[in-house]
Amino acid sequence: MNLDIRNVVPDDFMEIAKLAENCGHMSTMPNAVYHLFTRHFKKTSFVVEDTATHKILGFLLGFISQDDPEESYIHLLCLDPDLRGKGMGKSLINLFEDTVSKEGCEKIKLVTKPHNKISINFYIKMGFQSYKSPETVESEGLNVYKDYDGPDQDKIIFIKSVKKS
Numbered sequence: 705m706n707l708d709i710r711n712v713v714p715d716d717f718m719e720i721a722k723l724a725e726n727c728g729h730m731s732t733m734p735n736a737v738y739h740l741f742t743r744h745f746k747k748t749s750f751v752v753e754d755t756a757t758h759k760i761l762g763f764l765l766g767f768i769s770q771d772d773p774e775e776s777y778i779h780l781l782c783l784d785p786d787l788r789g790k791g792m793g794k795s796l797i798n799l800f801e802d803t804v805s806k807e808g809c810e811k812i813k814l815v816t817k818p819h820n821k822i823s824i825n826f827y828i829k830m831g832f833q834s835y836k837s838p839e840t841v842e843s844e845g846l847n848v849y850k851d852y853d854g855p856d857q858d859k860i861i862f863i864k865s866v867k868k869s
C-alpha cells in the first residue's frame with residue numbers, strides 16, 4: 705500500500721469523522737468540529753491517504769494558539785486500527801512538530817484521558833512529559849489534572865518542547 709501524508713482540505717471532514725469512530729478511547733466530536741479543522745486549520749492538520757483508493761487512514765488535527773503563538777496544540781490524532789504500530793503516528797507527530805517549529809512555536813500541548821494507556825505510552829515515547837501544577841495529583845508516575853474538563857473529567861496534560869527552526 706502506498707501512503708501519502710498531506711494537509712487537510714475542507715471535504716475531508718466526513719471521512720475523518722467516520723474514522724474517528726474507530727479510534728478507541730479517543731473522544732469523538734460532532735462533525736462540525738472536524739469541519740472546523742479542515743476549513744480553518746489546514747496548515748497544522750494532516751491526513752494519511754492511500755494513494756490508490758484515496759481513502760483516509762489517519763489524521764492529526766492541530767493548531768497554533770491565538771493567545772500564545774509560541775504554543776501549539778494537538779486536538780486529535782488517530783490511525784486506522786490496521787495501520788497502527790507501523791510508524792505513521794510518529795510521522796504525523798514529526799510533521800506537526802516540524803511545521804509548528806517553522807512557525808515559531810516552542811512547545812506542543814495536548815490532553816489525554818488517564819485510562820487511555822495506548823495514547824499515554826505513545827506520547828511518552830514521542831518525548832512528551834505530563835505537566836505538573838498545583839491542580840494535579842500524581843498517579844502511576846503521571847500528573848493528573850482533576851476535573852480538567854468539568855466534574856469527573858480528569859485529564860493528563862502533555863507538553864513537549866520544540867526548537868524554533
Ligand SMILES: CC(C)(COP(=O)(O)OP(=O)(O)OC[C@H]1O[C@@H](n2cnc3c(N)ncnc32)[C@H](O)[C@@H]1OP(=O)(O)O)[C@@H](O)C(=O)NCCC(=O)NCCS
Pocket residue numbers: 727728729730779780781782783784787788789790791792793794795816820821822823825826829830
Ligand atoms: C496512539 C496512536 C496514534 C499511535 O500511532 P501508531 O502509528 O500506532 O504509533 P507508531 O507506530 O508511530 O509508534 C511510534 C512509537 O510509539 C510506540 N508505541 C506505539 N503504540 C504504543 C503502545 N501502545 N505502547 C507502547 N509504545 C507504543 C512505538 O513502539 C514506537 O516507538 P519507536 O519509535 O521507538 O519504534 C494509535 O495507536 C491510535 O490511533 N490510537 C487510537 C486513537 C488514540 O488513542 N489517539 C490518541 C488520543 S488523541
